Amino acid sequence: MATLSTTYTLPAPAQADDKFPAVFHHEFLLEQRADPSSYTPSQTPTTVPPQKSTQSALLLHGAGQQYTLVTDHAIPTISKSDEILVKIQAIGLNPVDWKGPAYNFGIPSLPWINGRDLAGTVVQVNDPSSRVRVGDRVLVPSTDYRDIRKAAFQQYAVATHFNAARIPSSASVQASASLGVAFVASVLALGVSLGLDFSKSERCPGPNLVDVVRGIDVDSIPLDVREQCFAAVPVHERLKGGEWIAIWGASTTTGYITLQLAKLAGLKVICVADIARHGSRLHGLGADVLVDRQDPERAVAVIRGVTGGKLRYAIDIVGSETATLLERTLDGSPREDGSHAHLLGLTGLPKERKPGVVYHTVPIKLFHSSREVGEGMVGWLEGLLASGVLVLPEVVRHAGGLGNVNASLEVLRGGSVSGKRIVVDLGE
Numbered sequence: 001m002a003t004l005s006t007t008y009t010l011p012a013p014a015q016a017d018d019k020f021p022a023v024f025h026h027e028f029l030l031e032q033r034a035d036p037s038s039y040t041p042s043q044t045p046t047t048v049p050p051q052k053s054t055q056s057a058l059l060l061h062g063a064g065q066q067y068t069l070v071t072d073h074a075i076p077t078i079s080k081s082d083e084i085l086v087k088i089q090a091i092g093l094n095p096v097d098w099k100g101p102a103y104n105f106g107i108p109s110l111p112w113i114n115g116r117d118l119a120g121t122v123v124q125v126n127d128p129s130s131r132v133r134v135g136d137r138v139l140v141p142s143t144d145y146r147d148i149r150k151a152a153f154q155q156y157a158v159a160t161h162f163n164a165a166r167i168p169s170s171a172s173v174q175a176s177a178s179l180g181v182a183f184v185a186s187v188l189a190l191g192v193s194l195g196l197d198f199s200k201s202e203r204c205p206g207p208n209l210v211d212v213v214r215g216i217d218v219d220s221i222p223l224d225v226r227e228q229c230f231a232a233v234p235v236h237e238r239l240k241g242g243e244w245i246a247i248w249g250a251s252t253t254t255g256y257i258t259l260q261l262a263k264l265a266g267l268k269v270i271c272v273a274d275i276a277r278h279g280s281r282l283h284g285l286g287a288d289v290l291v292d293r294q295d296p297e298r299a300v301a302v303i304r305g306v307t308g309g310k311l312r313y314a315i316d317i318v319g320s321e322t323a324t325l326l327e328r329t330l331d332g333s334p335r336e337d338g339s340h341a342h343l344l345g346l347t348g349l350p351k352e353r354k355p356g357v358v359y360h361t362v363p364i365k366l367f368h369s370s371r372e373v374g375e376g377m378v379g380w381l382e383g384l385l386a387s388g389v390l391v392l393p394e395v396v397r398h399a400g401g402l403g404n405v406n407a408s409l410e411v412l413r414g415g416s417v418s419g420k421r422i423v424v425d426l427g428e
C-alpha cells in the first residue's frame with residue numbers, strides 16, 4: 001500500500017493559465033480558482049506509486065456473464081506525460097455497466113474490465129506541472145472504455161489529468177463518485193450538440209464549448225463524432241437562455257444534472273418523470289413545469305399546451321420509445337431565420353424522421369480525446385462543486401468492495417433504487 005508523506009502544499013491553480021485556450025471566458029477562469037482552500041491539501045508532486053504490482057479487479061469473461069473477482073491482476077501503469085494513477089475508493093454504477101455485458105456491446109476484447117465512474121486519491125503523476133497532484137482526491141468519468149487501464153472495476157486506474165476533477169473538502173469521495181459520466185453527458189449534450197453557452201451563467205460561469213471545439217484541430221476529433229461536434233456552429237440553431245427545453249427522464253442522474261445546468265444557463269425546463277416520486281426534488285432544483293410520465297399521451301399534450309406548440313429543443317434520457325413521444329412535442333415548421341427544432345437522444349432516437357427536426361446524439365468521446373474540452377469541463381465541475389452550485393445526486397452506499405459489484409448491479413437493473421445513484425465503497 002502506498003504511504004503518503006505528510007508534507008502538504010496547496011495546489012497551484014495558476015498553472016492552468018497557459019493550457020486554456022484564449023476563447024475561455026475570463027470570469028470562468030476566475031471562478032475555477034476561486035477557493036483553492038476548498039480542496040484537500042495536496043502533496044508535493046512527487047510520485048508515490050503502489051508498493052505492489054498486482055491488485056484486485058473484476059474481469060468480464062463473456063457477454064451475458066457476471067464479473068469475476070481476481071486478486072492478481074496487474075496494476076495499470078501510466079505511460080504518457082498527461083496521465084495519472086488513482087487509487088480507487090468509490091465506484092458509481094451506471095446502467096451501461098450491466099447493459100454492456102447483457103446486450104454484448106462496449107466490450108473491446110475478452111477478458112475485459114468495465115466501470116465508468118470512479119473516485120479516489122491520486123498516487124502517481126507523470127508531469128510535475130500537472131494541474132492534479134499526488135494526494136488530491138479526484139473524481140474521474142472514465143469515458144475512454146477502450147483503454148482497459150482506465151476502467152473503474154479495479155483498485156487502481158489510470159486517467160488523464162484533464163479528465164480528473166478535484167473533489168472539494170466539503171464533499172465525500174463516495175458522493176463524488178456518483179455524477180461523473182452524467183455530468184459529461186449533460187454538458188456535451190447541452191453545450192456541444194445543442195450549442196448552449198455556459199459562460200453566460202451568472203452563478204458559476206462555464207465554458208463556451210462551441211468556441212472551444214472550433215479552436216481544436218479537426219483531425220484530432222474522432223471521425224464518428226465529428227459531425228455532431230460541429231452541429232451547433234450555425235448561431236441561429238443554438239440553444240440560448242430564455243428558450244424552453246423538455247427533458248424526458250428528468251429523474252435519472254443525467255436528468256438531474258441536465259436540469260441544473262439548463263437552469264444555470266437561463267433555460268425554462270419541462271421535466272417528464274414520475275412526479276409523485278420525484279416531483280419535490282425536481283421542483284427544488286428549479287424545474288419550471290413538472291409533467292407526469294404515467295400517462296405518456298397526456299404528457300405530450302401538456303408539453304404542447306405549455307409551449308403553445310412551439311417547442312424547439314428536447315432531450316430524451318430513457319429510450320427510443322420516449323424519444324418518439326418527445327418528437328411529437330416539437331414544432332418542425334420552418335422558422336423565418338431558417339432554424340430547426342432539435343431532438344437529442346442519449347439512449348436512442350425515433351426510427352422515423354420528422355421533417356423540420358434535427359436529430360442529435362452526444363459526442364461523449366470528445367471528453368477524453370480533446371484536452372481542451374476535458375480541461376474546460378473538469379475545471380468547471382470543480383468550480384460547481386466547490387461553490388455548492390451543483391447539487392450532487394442522492395447516493396445509496398453499498399459496502400463490500402469489488403466483491404459486491406455483481407449484486408449491486410442486479411439491484412440497479414431491478415429498478416428498486418429510483419432517482420439515486422448506487423455507489424460501491426472500496427474503502428481507504
Ligand SMILES: NC(=O)c1ccc[n+]([C@@H]2O[C@H](COP(=O)([O-])OP(=O)(O)OC[C@H]3O[C@@H](n4cnc5c(N)ncnc54)[C@H](OP(=O)(O)O)[C@@H]3O)[C@@H](O)[C@H]2O)c1
Pocket residue numbers: 094095096181182185248249250251252253254255272273274277293317318322346347362364415418419420421
Ligand atoms: N450516450 C451516452 O453516452 C450516455 C451517457 C450517460 C447516460 N446514458 C444513458 O442515459 C440513460 C440514463 O442514465 P442514468 O445513469 O442517468 O440513469 P439512472 O440514474 O440509473 O436512471 C434511473 C431513472 O430512470 C427513470 N426512468 C425509467 N424509465 C423511465 C421512463 N419511461 N420515463 C421516465 N423516466 C424513466 C427511473 O424513474 P422512476 O423512478 O420513475 O422509475 C429512474 O429514476 C441510460 O440509458 C444510460 O445508458 C447515455
